[in-house]
Amino acid sequence: MKKLLMLIVVVITLLYISNSRIQTTEIIVESDKVPMSYDGVKILQISDLHDATFGENQENLVEKIKKTKAELIFITGDLVDSNRYNLDQSLELVRQIIDFAPIYYVTGNHEIATNDTENINNSLTELGVNVLSNEEQIIEHKGEDIRIIGIEDPLNGVLVSEALSQFADNDLFTLVLSHRPETFQDYVENKMDVVFTGHAHGGQFRLPGLGGLVAPGQGFFPTYTAGMYTENSTHMIVSRGLGNSAIPFRIFNSPEIVVVTLKSI
Template identity: 70%
Template sequence: MKKWLVLLGVIAVVLYTGNKWIQTTEITIESENLPPAFDGLKIIQVSDLHDATFGDRQSKLLKKIETAKPDLIFITGDLIDSNRYDLQNSLDLVEQLISLAPIYYVTGNHEIATNDVVHIKTSLSELGVIVLSNEETVVEKEGESIRIIGIEDPLAGVPVAEALSIFEQQDNFTLTLSHRPETFSDYVKNGLDVVFSGHAHGGQFRIPGLGGLVAPGQGLFPKYTAGVYEENETSMVVSRGLGNSVIPVRIFNTPEIVVVTLLSK
């Protein structure tokens, strides 16, 4: 009987930490292309919230982000879940984050799937969020600048490769928000410096020493689930995300926010 109680206790701890305990993952990326004025720039990536709740009005999640003291905040899609759509639950977080740092946002497949994407974008824009739908913007500091590109989720009808083709390749250091990590080769071909993606949910169930088990768009034993992937001059940061969708639990895969610090070589 005691063994069963211990086993149940272990399962309960694994399930709780795998779904409610937020991890802060810190990543440093160095680049010769980064203008010196942006050396030390700190970006927090929030991805795949899926209408999950972390404390009253997202208080636990808010505290984690506040503690990291971001210069910029990137939201890389699936802020809501199309299966249990509750926009206000996600706006509760954004309403409090907007005073911390400029927020940039791109859609994920779940925003598109609600058929309410215009309302979602408008609601975020009215709060001061910079919504990028196959668009770009420039951030300037001390006479230097970097470019930020936002890719609309391809469920809206435009494949990632086609969306990227509208942007000129240039020497300006480029940060890209794009929900889908499985199109990594497209980011590399376009010479993007740093790409922020989500969607894979860390592989949902992570096998210690092996990685994630399954991810949308990649199937079993997916290649791009968490951390940094590099090829040529492109680095892709993949967040494990915060919430769940079709599969309601995570195992050995705690929710996370990602803190990326950029350094110029």
């Protein structure tokens, strides 16, 4: 009986740590296309919140974000969860961090599944968020420009490859927000520089030596679940995300925010 109780305590402790302790993952991206004025710029990525809460009014998550001192914030979809849709709760995080840095956002599949995308986008825009729906923005710093592209989740009916094609063949250093990592080859073929994705939830259960177990769009033992993947000149960042959806818990897969530092070489 004592051994059973100890096992239960261990399992509960593991589940608590794996689902509530936020990890900050730092990644450096080096490229000769990064303008010198952007050398050292930090970009914070938030993905797959799924209406999860971390402390009262998101205070634990907000404190983690504040400590990064990021100059740009990217939200790469599934801020809400279509299975327990609570837009006001999801927007609370944005309200808390909107003054930290410019925020850019793209939809995930859960936003589209709510059939309330227009309201979500309008609500975010009213808070000061740059909502990118298969469009680009050129931003300038100290006289030098880079490009930020936002690709809507393909659940809206437009394939990622189709959405990307209109932005190919541009010499500007390009950052892409796109929810789906399984379309990595589309980013490579269109010569995108750095792509920020989520959706895979880190494989939900991470197995030592094997990685993630299962991910939407990739099935069992998925290829793209966490960290940076590089092919040719394209770097894809995959955030493990913060919340859960159909599978309500994680194992060996803490909630994560990602900080990418740009380096000019």
